[in-house]
Amino acid sequence: MGEEGAPNGTLGPVLLFRMDKAPNSPDSRLTPERSLSTAVLAPSRTFLFLCDLQKFLSEVLPGEKLESLPVQTAPVSLDTLQSLPPLTLGDSASEPLLLGLLNSSAPTLFSFPRQLSELQEHRVELALQPPLLAMLRLRLEEAVAQMVRESVGGRDIMDRLLRLQELSVLPREGEDPPAGTQGNPREAQYRALLLLKALQTVLGAWEEERGQRAARGGQEGPGKGNVCQLHSLTVSLKKYVLNPPTTNIKNCQGACSFPLTNTNNHVILLNSHWESGFPLERPPCCVPVDYEDLQVAELDGAGTKISIKPNVVAKACGCR
Template identity: 45%
Template sequence: MLCLDFFYCGALMLCCTRLCGALLMPAHGPTVTEDTFPSTETSSASTVAHHDPRNAACFVDDIFAVLRDAVGSDGELANGSLSQFGICTASGSSSGSVLLELAKETSGNQRHGLEALHPTGVLLAEEGERGTLVLTFDLPPSPLLKLSPALLLEFESPPTGGILDVTFTSQSLHPHAQTVCILGETRYLLLTGKAAEGNLHQKWRISVETKSPDMSQSLKDILIGGTSGSNISMVPLLLFSGETGTDTSSSLTSSQTSFLCELKRFLGDVLPQDPRESSPLLRDSLQSLPPLTLGLSSSDAMLAGLINSSSITIFSFSSWSSVFQVHRGELTFSPALLDELKQRLEHTVGKITEVIREEQVGQRATERLGRLKDLSAFPLKEPASGGSQYRAFILLKALQTVARAYEVQRGLRATRAGPSNPARANICGLRSLTVSLDKRLGLPNTVNINNCHGSCAFPVTNGNNHAVLLNFHIESESVDERAPCCVPVAYEALEVVDLNEHGTYLSIKPDVVARECGCR
């Protein structure tokens, strides 16, 4: 038998109009040791959970997206949702009904206002002769604990092995004993708890056991990632459903964060994936111009240049942290430029909608694009706020990148089908070349930089005087000289939009994408 201790002493709260959650995750501060949480039992081993969801700014928003995707177009749980959440059967399952309720509450395009509170410590200890596992969370008291929570446990990595039935038993659960079915496709476990009574410094002690003692090691492998594991491999989240009210002061932050998290998911869904493997490019090896801040001080000339730029844009989400929740990107366009932004965005959204349909990217990408449109929409009667202008601009740049990526992909398909004029196939000219970027750089993680291939024999293609004379000299006198080479003679820059807790920055890396070839 294994035991999980949930200790409520302090945390950051996640609240919305009808959905709230207390996120359980380690806070910054001293490393938690056994002395921090003294135990009455003998500890044979202990470890601190190093997984810190605060370093992933979209952790909570991603959970809400998963819940939203659990509902099908008919308003019922989609195929695979039960196994994804460890629910054995929909018939008579309290967890199944709770999952459906939570999923429906997150199905709107506008995410509710959320706030996050962090625990002061997390401890996993293996105690007693039988090696009982005890997981302790230190959280602050909260009035939300007076509501009936749903406990969601997220796997850090997919579980391996066959089907495993696990029973959770606790006086803090309702019903007290609940069985989950862990499969290869299970990513979350959903349990239903009961409201706290009296003192909100509540301690949950949940016993966890399998039907067969032979499965105990498999259960331990799932919870701590194997016998050699040193980290807790499940991240817990408490969700509360009910009328709790909202904090309107954080509505701008919530919509901004939700937009950027949805954008990150959309780009991951819709951008073409290159199956070829290549060595990643180190980010610092690319030369850059001084970074520009995208904010209220950005000039119209700068913004107009970015709107009209044909350069590939990379979106870097790599340096997000918990402080990202206060990110307040804002822009101020002139009325004329704002009208141009609206028109371009409307046209590009229509273009990408058609691309998604033709390329059969999937319904989820269409739904994500719809939410992005709603989150970046301008008000019909009031002037557009700086935040909505910022979101519309970022969405436009993202969709321009998606459109260009699919243009390149279609060009590659046409090239593979064979040149229209075989006689010109070996003449110096541009060819597509896709290279991998460092994963830290962002989305997309590959970029088509083109390259030049072909013959520089007479007549010289786009050659300068030196190349023409050199080619004539070699052909007439058969001397041992370097012949003119087919090389790039004009380039486009790569734009990297860096989104972090301090703001939005644009880094321009010149001479990245070859756009014209010549003989030199």
Template identity: 50%
Template sequence: MLFLNVFYCGALMLCCTRLCVAHHPPLTEHTFPPTETSSASTVFHHVFHNAPCFVDDIFAVLCEGVGSDGELTNRTLTQFGICTGSDSLSDSVLLQLAKETSRNQINRLEVLHPTGVLLAEEDKRGMLTLTFDLPQSPLIKLNPVLLLAYESPLTVTGGNLDVTFNSQWLHPNTQSVCISGETQYIMLTGKASEANIHQNWRISVETKNPDMNQSLKDILIGGKSGSNISMTPLLLFSGERGTDTSYTHTSGSSPASSQTSFLCELKRFLGDVLPQELPESPPLQLNSLQSLPPLTLGLSSSDTLLAGLINSSSQTIFSFNSWGSMFQVHRGELALSPALLEELRQRLEQSVIKMMELIREEEVGHRAMARLGRLKELSAFPKEEPAAGESQYRAFLLLKALQTVARAYELQRGLRATRAGSNNPEGGNICGLRSLTVSLIKILTGPNTANINNCHGFCAFPLSNPNNHAILLNSHIGSGNVDERAPCCVPVAYEDLEVVNFDNHGTSITIQPNMVAKECGCR
């Protein structure tokens, strides 16, 4: 017997870049009745998928799924489980969805989360059954797309997996999906309901190869143990199919939703452009470290504080303390003086130009360039009238992000030069700065790692950046007093780490002092 958790969240509407997500209140716990061929299973409640920007990322994948020829790319087809060479309804529907998510289209998609999902195993045929408990909504009258979404590409044991879904609620009733190690979403085309009532969809699932049944179970329940449910089911609806306008919201109706879209785009941009280094430690909690009192970032922030942050070269990390409240994140605004506003504008323009050059030099890819353009648009200042407080807020965050990326590449290049010098036989492995990347907890929007550096190498004559104590200590040991500790290569200067925290109360910046080693010496 297998179980799948219920996904639910509070009643509110989130619109992300012309994309609206409808959330419904949780229902009381209940049990789906067993059928003649399946064993009874209980539905458990589970909080809606809390990965940062999970739904917004799906729409970004759709938006970027169309190639220059106006057709879906092969990578997109694989991501959504479309079988190679197929000319199915799913193929054409996926193309339509991808085009509708483009920011140049006036159409929009809306999303419903099933209030309950059950996975049961058929006794006689070894078949699996998915049952979706749907909320009452006028959208159910439309032709929906059922998307089984995962946070990361699927792991398929034993090679690719051909899966068949069958249900009276699907159109056509039987649909095939090809799952590989690059598949992250399973897409099924649904059928409009005949009445606006609370209802269940029952979909049977089977593989063409019975030996792959265990792999199918692992995929649907998110792990062999069933304890870590990773699948999030979504129902997608196209805005041009006659959506009830009383139920629809546009992206411009909510300033907070536009801000959410900006933050999610910023997260994706950082993931694209930041140097990818493997962490050398398990995930660490930043809130366990010493820090200065948080500084509120808002309309009441002083020019002195903002000027210091704008001119700071410290590494910046963007964190959501409580992602469950992300959909209610406080609207961010700043009120800079005209002089500081002009300085922010000039610095941002310079940083964008520098970032474009860096993207080309490092060959990061055209996707990063497109996202940078999108971020620039979302934080653009009006040419004639004063910039609104929200535009100032976004411009400030974008500047801090670009400063962090530029600093990361400058540091990486410097460390490469240092390593090249240390590998020189004449130079030897002398005391110097080395890269040390640590992993941070998943709730961080970006980056999820921090390069805190460390010092490595020998402290032999002539000592590297010594103080008087190290010089005398080295001389003392050189005179034959070998029982004393020799000078060690250690950090002698540090930089702070700035953490921007977002929650439903507002935005704050916390300074983590002495976090990043920036200079080494023999001590």
């Protein structure tokens, strides 16, 4: 390890590596990007899925490219919004929770940690009963088919969607999973549920974008331009790494005059009093009268929690 008479009588430390694989094997090389742990442990299917899911959402819903009204400049922190107690996804998740997620059409935001490497040990399993599993499979197939029909994102987006499908395949009862897709079937149920919520959010955003184009093109129909009705209002959100980074909460605007929209007896009398020339400090206003919740899937190394932010997205307008 050294020779007598070395300069200053000192010896430097020696670090030895033993490589059991053939010298030309690609796995036998250690690089600065490749640690001993990653050389031994391959990433899980769930980790690969989450990496692809984040890229998919970032590519298909880039906030700066959404055709919408101007985005609010100051981002709103999700932590400032009222929230129901978070619900934990896992094999002990209740059937009503899972059924509610499958039936909900509310948009879902995905909160990722700052570094995706924090999700390397992320494992979540679901234990869906056969009826719910069949419902999940059907809803996911329908959402994928609609994505393929519209193919708004182009070839690259469709390729990534195919990869996400492969990582969350749900074989039918009695069928073997396709070759190369073997894994924990309960983790596959979890990945399939996340993919369904992501696709529902994407499809909903695309539908909103079409509606905005139609409104700008004057295709709403004659006489509807100034009537109390829903309009798009996109706000910027802040919560670590959030996909999509914005959400369309919508808003109501338009005139409240006969025929009144979605009104009640109080507003009818109020409007009659105002139109008869009597002064009012506040005439009837066009406001939201029904709301939809916002779902946030918060992912971290410990698992996944679903946070419900109630009354976020306006669904219907009325004169009040």
